[in-house]
Amino acid sequence: MLAFLPFLIWTLWFSGAVLLSIMEYVQTGGHITHRVDYTSPYEGIFKLIAAYVSLIICSLVAKCYIVVAERNYIFSNTTFSDNVQVHSNVKLGAYLMLLFTNTLITLFSLGLAAPVAQVRYARFTANATQVSGDLSLLNVQAHNDTARSAVAEEAISALDLNVGI
Incomplete structure (x- = not known):
């Protein structure tokens, strides 16, 4: 879990900012007045998809790390x-x-x-x-x-x- 935790935090932080701006956009009736100003309406969705794709890739890397560390530990003992x-x-x-x-x-x-x-x-x-x-x-x-x-x-x-x- 510790190998995966940094990637999870990064994805939640990044997707949380995108989802917060989408929520504000819906609540204000289409006017974004704060922090995140996207050049196109699809940029936020693209960033959200990119965050989750990177989460999947990082979870695969974390799983491979666990497999390698476990194999090396068990075989060495x-x-x-x-x-x-x-x-x-x-x-x-x-x-x-x-x-x-x-x-x-x-x-x-x-x-x-x-x-x-x-x-x-x-x-x-x-x-x-x-x-x-x-x-x-x-x-x-x-x-x-x-x-x-x-x-x-x-x-x-x-x-x-x-x-x-």
Whole structure:
């Protein structure tokens, strides 16, 4: 919320001034007598729309910051068996550029290049993740070794929730 708060305050302040001048315009019967004198009647509406578009863009940036900070924090505090440490070094600018270019790739290909965008995202996250420690000490068991029957396998796949933190 703290990452988003400055953008929210700016938008409310800016749109509040526009809405106040529109309210005064309506109350006085079409005569603006104070602070804001627009050169055209559509200038105030354009500024109001620009304020809300900038709020949407800034909220996306704030959300990306939260995703990046959360990922870096969680991965940097994750250990397996007290000997393997996971690190993440995702940068906000690189993450924003990746999302922007992936959006353009998907839009201009009419969705046909969505797998390309997903591969680029997976490659980006893989390159930003490091594992340190002795991996040979981990006791890893394959998923199929735990399911001995078709019913158990389906139960495991049904309960396999992909929860993103």
